[in-house]
Amino acid sequence: MRTGIVYGGNGALGSAILKHLKSEGWTTISVDAQKSPLATHSVELDISAGLKEQGKSVLDKLRANIDDAYDVDAIICAAGGWAGGNAGSESLFDSVEAMYKQSVYSSVVASHVASKKLKNDDKGLLVLVGAAPAVGPTPGMIGYGVAKAAVHHLAKSMADTPSSGLPEHAKVVALLPVTLDTPGNRTAMPTADTTTWTPLADVAEQIVSWCKVGLSVPSGSLVKVATKNGKTSFTVV
Template identity: 50%
Template sequence: MSSTVLVYGGAGALGASTVQYFKEQGWTAISVDVRSNADASSNVLVDANASVAEQAKHVVEQLETTLGDTRLDALLCVAGGWAGGRIDKLESLSNAELMWKQSVNSSLVAGHIASRYLKPNGLLVLTGAQAAKEGTSMVGYGLAKAAVHQLTASLASDASGLPSGARVAAILPVTLDTPGNRAGMPNADFSAWTPLNDINKKLFAWATHKEPVDNGKLVSVVTQNGETRFD
């Protein structure tokens, strides 16, 4: 029986590449997102306008059918987005709400799914941001990603409600090398952007226990001159 990964945000730029990479390694890859990913083994669609509890309930109900008695070897939450804005800009408050929905709510649902369907000793990865670790004027983005960092610590605690031996970590990228980012910043130094498969290879190494990851670790993802390191 093949191993199974659930990619929350599996139709986004990073998520779609993660689904593809794990499938190429022979895994079953389930996508959870607001839209379908045709490359996924199966899809669960969520309503972004539903409450976080409603989203979690819906996904759990769908997975009862999709998974049956199967349990997840890894759950990778790579959902999110970006919106800037300083506190003196009114639109920054709307952006903050959006960032919270995209990053925090998705991470909360992912954590709940992990409590129900992750195997003992399985892997749960959330997506934070290096900018939130260092401090940023991007109010909504920084707020949401800092909350994801705290959630990572909470889920890594002994009484978190996750299965025995579950490993929880967050990746903290700077800028991902995606078509959307290239279109939006055509004059940037792409050698400082992280290729998606650099992340996928690391996630796969953690998921297969080929490389260790400390429980609760916030893993900075830094690319310089085309070389990526995970600190």
């Protein structure tokens, strides 16, 4: 039986990925602040802890659920968030700190776990989530943009194996959604045109497909996720 770790398993995207993995018969482990009812096992994370403490705690707890002699097939970091504001905003420093904790901390910890527990073959896959807008300037959402750009850089760096610490034959990819169709986005943007928002099931299906048959794009790719006329495309940028 194949095993996948989903970092941020209680979020909208993480939950969708867990559901899809479960439907394919995978053993799943959720890493989040609370247990996931969808996962086979859950690792509870203290999100108030510093980066070093989070990394050590997550790895220690995962080792309690996974035999040291056994490596996992996929590690998917679906954690993240959004915050607006430019460099003059009163909330600038808070938003940058929050975005780094939600997107960069989680991606760094997931990458560290991958260096220790991901299978060393061409189907061993680390998935990070960036953002399509962060490929260019994000003047109205500085914290979000710099955090997601850091995730993009991390994905490219992790692909340089084994120098990056990732197992030599494992792969990494970063998904860059334009807008995901999540409950949070619908609440925040009630009048938006949701026909161009990407269904979570489409993202989950693509990730699981890569996990099953291998990555179909070069390792380290940044893959834009966009939806138009009900069809979702995955394009290397």
